[in-house]
Amino acid sequence: MDKEVIEQHGLSQEEYQKILALLGREPNRLELGLFSVMWSEHCSYKSSRVHLRKLPTTGERVVQGPGENAGAVDIGDGLVAVFKIESHNHPSFIEPYQGAATGVGGILRDIFTMGARPIALLNSLRFGPLESPKNRYLLEGVVAGIAGYGNCMGIPTVGGEIYFNEIYNQNPLVNVFCLGIAKKDRLFRASASGVGNTVIYIGSKTGRDGIHGATMASEGFDDSIEARRPTVQVGDPFTEKLLLEACLEIMERELVVGIQDMGAAGLTSSSVEMAGRGGTGIELEINRVPRREEGMTPYEVMLSESQERMLLVAKPGREDEILSVCARWDLAAAVIGRVTDSRRVVLIEEGRIVADLPIPALTDDAPVYERPMETPAYLDSIQGINLDLIPQPKDLGDALMAVLVSPTIASKRWVYQQYDYMVRTNTVVRPGLEAAVVRIKGTRKALVLSVDGNGAYGILNPYRGGVIAVCEAARNIVCAGGRPIGLTDCLNFGNPERPDVMWQFALSVEGIADACRQLEIPVVSGNVSFYNETHGLGIYPTPIIGMVGLIEDADRVVRPGFKDAGDRIVLLGETKEELGGSEYLKQIHSREGGFPPLLDLAVEKALHKCCLDAIEAGIIKSAHDCSEGGLAVTLAEAAILSGPSLGATVVLPDLPIRMDAHLFGETQSRIIVTVEEARLMELERRCAQEGVPMAVIGRVEGDRLTIRIEGQDRPLIDRPVEAVRTAWDGAIESYFEGRKKEGHDGDV
Amino acid sequence: MRFGILVFPGSNCDHDCYHVIKHLLGQPADFIWHKETDLRGVDAVIIPGGFSYGDYLRTGAIAQYSPVMKSVRDFARAGGPVLGICNGFQILLEAGLLPGAMLRNRSLKFICKDVFVRVETAETPFTAAIASGRVLKLPIAHAEGNYYADPETLRELQENRQVVFRYCTKEGRISDEANPNGSLDSIAGICNRSRNVLGVMPHPERCTEGLDGNTDGRLFFQSVLEQSGIQSR
Numbered sequence: 001m002d003k004e005v006i007e008q009h010g011l012s013q014e015e016y017q018k019i020l021a022l023l024g025r026e027p028n029r030l031e032l033g034l035f036s037v038m039w040s041e042h043c044s045y046k047s048s049r050v051h052l053r054k055l056p057t058t059g060e061r062v063v064q065g066p067g068e069n070a071g072a073v074d075i076g077d078g079l080v081a082v083f084k085i086e087s088h089n090h091p092s093f094i095e096p097y098q099g100a101a102t103g104v105g106g107i108l109r110d111i112f113t114m115g116a117r118p119i120a121l122l123n124s125l126r127f128g129p130l131e132s133p134k135n136r137y138l139l140e141g142v143v144a145g146i147a148g149y150g151n152c153m154g155i156p157t158v159g160g161e162i163y164f165n166e167i168y169n170q171n172p173l174v175n176v177f178c179l180g181i182a183k184k185d186r187l188f189r190a191s192a193s194g195v196g197n198t199v200i201y202i203g204s205k206t207g208r209d210g211i212h213g214a215t216m217a218s219e220g221f222d223d224s225i226e227a228r229r230p231t232v233q234v235g236d237p238f239t240e241k242l243l244l245e246a247c248l249e250i251m252e253r254e255l256v257v258g259i260q261d262m263g264a265a266g267l268t269s270s271s272v273e274m275a276g277r278g279g280t281g282i283e284l285e286i287n288r289v290p291r292r293e294e295g296m297t298p299y300e301v302m303l304s305e306s307q308e309r310m311l312l313v314a315k316p317g318r319e320d321e322i323l324s325v326c327a328r329w330d331l332a333a334a335v336i337g338r339v340t341d342s343r344r345v346v347l348i349e350e351g352r353i354v355a356d357l358p359i360p361a362l363t364d365d366a367p368v369y370e371r372p373m374e375t376p377a378y379l380d381s382i383q384g385i386n387l388d389l390i391p392q393p394k395d396l397g398d399a400l401m402a403v404l405v406s407p408t409i410a411s412k413r414w415v416y417q418q419y420d421y422m423v424r425t426n427t428v429v430r431p432g433l434e435a436a437v438v439r440i441k442g443t444r445k446a447l448v449l450s451v452d453g454n455g456a457y458g459i460l461n462p463y464r465g466g467v468i469a470v471c472e473a474a475r476n477i478v479c480a481g482g483r484p485i486g487l488t489d490c491l492n493f494g495n496p497e498r499p500d501v502m503w504q505f506a507l508s509v510e511g512i513a514d515a516c517r518q519l520e521i522p523v524v525s526g527n528v529s530f531y532n533e534t535h536g537l538g539i540y541p542t543p544i545i546g547m548v549g550l551i552e553d554a555d556r557v558v559r560p561g562f563k564d565a566g567d568r569i570v571l572l573g574e575t576k577e578e579l580g581g582s583e584y585l586k587q588i589h590s591r592e593g594g595f596p597p598l599l600d601l602a603v604e605k606a607l608h609k610c611c612l613d614a615i616e617a618g619i620i621k622s623a624h625d626c627s628e629g630g631l632a633v634t635l636a637e638a639a640i641l642s643g644p645s646l647g648a649t650v651v652l653p654d655l656p657i658r659m660d661a662h663l664f665g666e667t668q669s670r671i672i673v674t675v676e677e678a679r680l681m682e683l684e685r686r687c688a689q690e691g692v693p694m695a696v697i698g699r700v701e702g703d704r705l706t707i708r709i710e711g712q713d714r715p716l717i718d719r720p721v722e723a724v725r726t727a728w729d730g731a732i733e734s735y736f737e738g739r740k741k742e743g744h745d746g747d748v
Numbered sequence: 749m750r751f752g753i754l755v756f757p758g759s760n761c762d763h764d765c766y767h768v769i770k771h772l773l774g775q776p777a778d779f780i781w782h783k784e785t786d787l788r789g790v791d792a793v794i795i796p797g798g799f800s801y802g803d804y805l806r807t808g809a810i811a812q813y814s815p816v817m818k819s820v821r822d823f824a825r826a827g828g829p830v831l832g833i834c835n836g837f838q839i840l841l842e843a844g845l846l847p848g849a850m851l852r853n854r855s856l857k858f859i860c861k862d863v864f865v866r867v868e869t870a871e872t873p874f875t876a877a878i879a880s881g882r883v884l885k886l887p888i889a890h891a892e893g894n895y896y897a898d899p900e901t902l903r904e905l906q907e908n909r910q911v912v913f914r915y916c917t918k919e920g921r922i923s924d925e926a927n928p929n930g931s932l933d934s935i936a937g938i939c940n941r942s943r944n945v946l947g948v949m950p951h952p953e954r955c956t957e958g959l960d961g962n963t964d965g966r967l968f969f970q971s972v973l974e975q976s977g978i979q980s981r
Contacts, residue, residue, distance in 0.1 A: 144857075151799070151858055152799040154760020236802070237799070237802065238799065238804065241802075242757055416860075418858045418859070418860070419858075419860060420889040422860065422887055422889060423761060423954075424763070425953065425954050425956075426959075427960075430960070
C-alpha cells in the first residue's frame with residue numbers, strides 16, 4: 001500500500017508491517033481504516049497500557065473494574081454507582097461548543113450503556129488566561145456546549161473545577177465525569193455472545209461527521225487545525241434523551257444480551273470490541289445501516305463518529321419488541337447483522353464481502369509500547385527557586401484579595417449558573433466549592449463527588465502531582481462527611497513519543513497508584529488523553545481524579561462555610577514553609593517553580609480518619625480542605641460561604657516560617673473545621689488518639705475576616721467579609737463585561 | 749386528587765413532579781404520554797419542565813401540536829386546573845392557553861439559580877393557600893424565560909390581575925436588578941382569564957423537601973389540594 005496512505009491513517013511503517021504479518025496479505029483501504037482506528041492511541045492505549053497495570057483496581061465494593069464502558073461500585077441497598085471520566089480535549093479546541101457537548105454525550109452513553117440511569121455530571125476544565133479573547137471564546141463555547149447538552153438531557157451538572165494557565169493556551173482540557181445508579185443484578189456488559197443472535201443498530205442515522213476523530217485525537221496540533229473541523233462531531237441531545245429512555249426500557253425488560261455505544265471509532269470499535277469481549281465473531285451488512293446521506297462508502301459508514309448511536313445484541317426472539325420500543329421513541333433502528341463463531345469481523349456491502357479481518361488482530365494484537373523515558377532537562381531550572389530573592393508583599397490583605405480574584409481561585413458562579421444543577425431534585429450540596437453531594441432517592445444515602453488535579457504540581461514533580469490529586473479529591477470527600485469508595489482517572493499528557501513526556505506519565509501513574517493503595521481506594525475506570533501538544537509544546541502533566549464517596553445518612557452532610565457565631569476554628573494538620581507551585585507565587589510574583597508541597601500518605605490517611613470519625617460523631621459543624629491559596633484563602637472562603645457573611649477572628653501561632661508561606665503556602669494534609677466550644681476537648685482527644693496535629697486558631701464572629709500572629713497586635717489581614725465576597729464572586733464575570741449584566745440583587 | 753403529568757419527548761422534570769405528588773403529597777399520579785388523547789379522568793394536569801422536542805424550532809412550538817394538547821385544551825376550557833412549569837409554561841403560551849411569548853434571557857445564557865418572586869394574587873388554584881404579597885424563594889433554570897406581550901395584552905393581564913408572580917428582591921421590591929431574565933414587568937408567572945391555567949418559569953417542584961433548607965415550592969401543591977378539600981400530609 002502507498003506509504004502516504006499509511007501515514008494518513010496515523011500508522012507507522014512498523015505497525016503496517018505488523019498488519020501484513022498478522023493478515024498474511026495486504027489489507028484493502030477499508031481494512032486499513034479499521035486498523036487505523038482500532039490501533040490508534042485513543043482506542044488501543046498502546047503507550048499507556050504497561051503503566052496502567054500498576055493501578056490498584058480491586059476492592060470489596062468493586063463490581064466492575066476497568067475494561068468496560070464504566071466502572072461500578074457497590075453502595076448497598078442492591079445498588080451500584082456506575083461512573084467514569086473522559087476527555088474531549090482535541091475536539092473542544094477545534095470547535096468548543098460541539099466538542100464539549102459531544103464530550104458530555106459520550107460519557108452519558110458510557111454510563112447508560114451499563115444499564116445505569118445517569119444522575120450527575122461534573123467537569124474539569126483547563127484554559128489559558130482570560131485576558132486573551134481566544135481563551136474567553138473557548139471558555140464561553142465549552143461552558144455553553146456542556147450546558148446545552150446536559151441541561152437538555154435533564155442530567156444535572158453538579159460540580160467541577162477550572163484552572164487557568166498559559167500552558168493550556170493552545171491545548172485546553174475538557175474532562176467530563178458522569179455517575180449513574182443501577183441495580184446491582186441488572187448491570188449490562190458490552191459483549192456479543194450467542195452465535196446467531198441479531199445485531200441491532202439504534203439511534204441517530206450515520207452521517208459523514210467525525211470521520212477519523214479517534215485518529216485526530218491521537219496526534220498533536222499544528223496550523224492545520226481549521227481544516228480539522230470536520231473531524232468534530234455534532235451533538236443532538238434531544239435524540240440522546242430519547243436514546244437514553246429507549247435503552248433503559250430495553251434493558252429493564254431484559255431484551256438484550258449485550259449493548260455498546262458507538263463512541264470513538266463508531267461502528268468499528270463497538271462491533272469489534274463487543275465480539276472481542278464475547279469471544280465471538282460479527283457479520284454486518286453495511287447497506288442496512290441507517291444513513292443521513294446517500295452515496296456513503298463502507299469506509300465512511302464504519303469510521304463515522306456520528307453521535308447518539310447504540311449497537312445491541314438482541315436476545316433470540318425479542319427483536320420485534322426492541323424495534324417497537326424504538327418506534328415509540330421515534331428512533332431509527334435496524335437489524336444490521338448477526339453474531340458468528342468465526343472470531344472475525346466480516347463486512348458485507350450489497351452481498352459482497354468488503355472486509356474480513358480476524359478480531360484478535362484488531363484488539364489483543366494491537367501494538368503495546370514500552371516507550372523510552374528520560375528525566376527532562378528542564379527540571380533543575382524550574383525546581384530551583386531562591387525564596388530569599390522573592391520579597392514579601394507589604395500588605396498581605398491586598399495579596400489575599402489579588403489571589404482571591406485570580407480566576408483559578410475565584411467563584412465559578414458565572415460558569416455553573418449556566419448549568420442546570422438541580423434537575424432530578426437530588427442535589428444536596430450545589431456547585432460552588434469542593435465536593436458536590438447528591439442523595440439517592442429511596443434510601444437515606446448520599447454520594448459525594450469530587451474532581452481534582454493540579455498541573456502546576458505535576459510539572460514540578462509528576463509523582464507528587466499524582467499523589468496530591470488523589471489525596472485532595474479524597475480530602476474533599478471526607479470534608480463533606482463521605483467515605484471514598486472508588487475513583488476514575490483522566491490522564492491528560494503531551495506527546496508520548498517524547499521520552500520526557502513518557503517519564504512524566506509513568507511517574508504520575510505511580511503517584512496515583514501509591515496514593516490509591518495507601519488510602520485503599522480502587523481505580524474502577526479511566527481514560528488517557530495523549531498528544532495534548534501544539535507546535536511541539538505539550539501541556540503540564542494533568543492527571544484528573546474523579547472520586548466518589550458514600551454518606552450513609554444524607555442529613556449528616558457537612559459544608560465548608562462557617563455555621564454559627566461563637567464556634568471555634570480549628571486547624572487539623574501542620575503548616576510548613578512550602579510555596580513551590582503555589583497560586584500565590586504565580587499571581588503575586590509571576591513565578592511558577594520550586595518543589596510542590598510534600599505529602600506523607602500515612603499522615604493524610606490519619607487526617608481523613610480523624611476528620612470523618614469526628615463528623616460522624618457530630619462534633620464538626622463545618623469542614624473545608626486547605627488547598628490552592630493556602631490558609632488565608634481557605635478561611636476567606638469559609639467566611640464567604642457562611643451565607644450571612646459571618647466573619648472570623650484568627651490568631652495563628654508564631655511559626656519560624658515566612659509570613660506569606662504561612663498564609664498562602666499550600667502545605668498538604670490540612671483541614672479547617674469549626675466546632676462548638678463545648679466539644680473542643682472531644683476533638684482534641686480524637687486528634688491525640690489518631691496522632692493528628694491540631695490547633696485552635698480562632699473564633700467565628702463579627703463580619704470581618706481578621707488574621708494576626710500570636711503576640712502581634714497589628715493584624716496581617718483585616719477585611720469586611722462582604723467586600724471579600726463581592727470581589728471573589730464577580731471576578732470571572734468581569735472578564736466578560738460589556739455585555740448586558742444580569743441582576744444580582746435577586747441573587748440568593 | 750389524581751394528577752396527570754404530561755410526558756413529551758424531551759420532558760425531563762416529569763419524574764421530579766411525580767416524586768413530589770406521589771411520595772411527598774401521597775396523591776395518585778399518572779404519566780400521560782403526549783400521543784395519548786385520553787386524560788383518564790385526572791383532576792389536575794401538570795405540564796413539566798424540560799426540553800420538549802429538544803427546544804428545536806422554538807421552545808414549546810412543536811409540543812403544542814401533540815395529540816394530548818387537544819385534550820388539555822378541553823380540560824382547561826371545562827375549568828380543570830393546569831399548571832405549566834418552565835417548558836410547560838412555554839408550551840401553554842405556544843398552545844394559546846396563555847397570552848404572550850418567551851424571548852431568550854437578556855444575558856443570552858441559560859440561568860440556573862434561586863430567585864425571589866412576589867405572589868401577586870391568591871386567586872388561582874395553585875396559589876390559593878399563599879397570602880398575596882408573600883415573597884417566595886424558588887429556583888429558575890431556563891434560557892428562554894424573558895416574558896413578552898404586546899402593550900394591549902399586558903394591559904389586559906394587569907387589569908384582570910392575571911399576573912400571578914413577579915421577580916423581586918428578598919424584601920419583595922420589584923426592580924430591574926431583581927429581574928433575572930429581562931421579563932416584561934418582571935413577570936414570572938401568569939394565569940388565564942378564568943384563572944385555572946397557570947404558567948410559571950420558576951420550578952416549585954425543586955424546593956419541596958428542604959434539601960437546601962427551602963420548602964416554598966410545596967405551597968403550590970398544597971394550595972391545589974386544599975382547594976379540593978384535601979389535607980396534604
